[in-house]
Amino acid sequence: MDERLDAIFASFKGEKNELIPILQEVQEELGYLPDEAMRQVAHFLRLPESKVFGVATFYARFHLQPRGRHIIRLCCGTACHVRGARKVSDRVKEVLAVEVGQTTGDRKYTFEQVACIGACGLAPVMTIDEKTFGKLTPDRAKEILTSYGDGAEGGRE
Ligand code: FES
Known part of the structure; x- marks a missing residue:
């Protein structure tokens, strides 16, 4: 990790206002923001670790835990909720x-719930990465996950 961080730091001046862009680049490189990486960012910018951790936890775009290779986002907006998103969520x-x-334990999937994604006509809706799946039922959601290969067993290591 050190070499990868050094490569990122090399393109910055070490000024305090670079904190957010540096965190973004670290996250792009590592997939999330491990504690040790944030400590090194704090050291590079001569900022208190608490400041770096505070910013990383404040912004939803930063992730402090490893993320899956596929990001599943199930809409829990009103239209989707009314049409059964909760049952779909339970099945997922x-x-x-x-x-x-x-x-999941194999880091294949991260499961998130999000507010309306603007496809209410297709409710209930979920996305997997860039793909959108609409008019879901619990069984359909399971089929979709199964179609992603071994997804159905993803968390059961
Ligand atoms: S409420 Fe789910 S897409 Fe709008």
């Missing part, structure tokens, strides 16, 4: 053996 959690916000 069961199939992957994770709770909302968690990543």
Whole structure:
């Protein structure tokens, strides 16, 4: 990790206002922000570690835990909720053996719930990476996950 961080730091001046862009680059490189990486960012910018951790936890775009290779986002907006998103969510959690916000043990999937994604006509809706799946039922959601290969067993290591 050190070499990768050094390569990132080399393109910055070490000024305090570079904190957010540096965190973004570190996250792009490592997939998330491990504690040790944030300590090194603090050292590079001569900032208190608490400041770096504070910024990283404040912004939803920063992730402090490893993320899955596929990001599943289930809409929990009103239209989706009314049309059964909760049952779909329960099935996804069961199939992957994770709770909302968690990543499967094999780091294949991260399951998130999000507010309206603007496809209410297709409710209930989920996305997997850039793909959108609409008019879901719990069984359909399971089929979709199964179609991603061994996804159905993803969390059961
Ligand atoms: S409420 Fe789910 S897409 Fe709008």
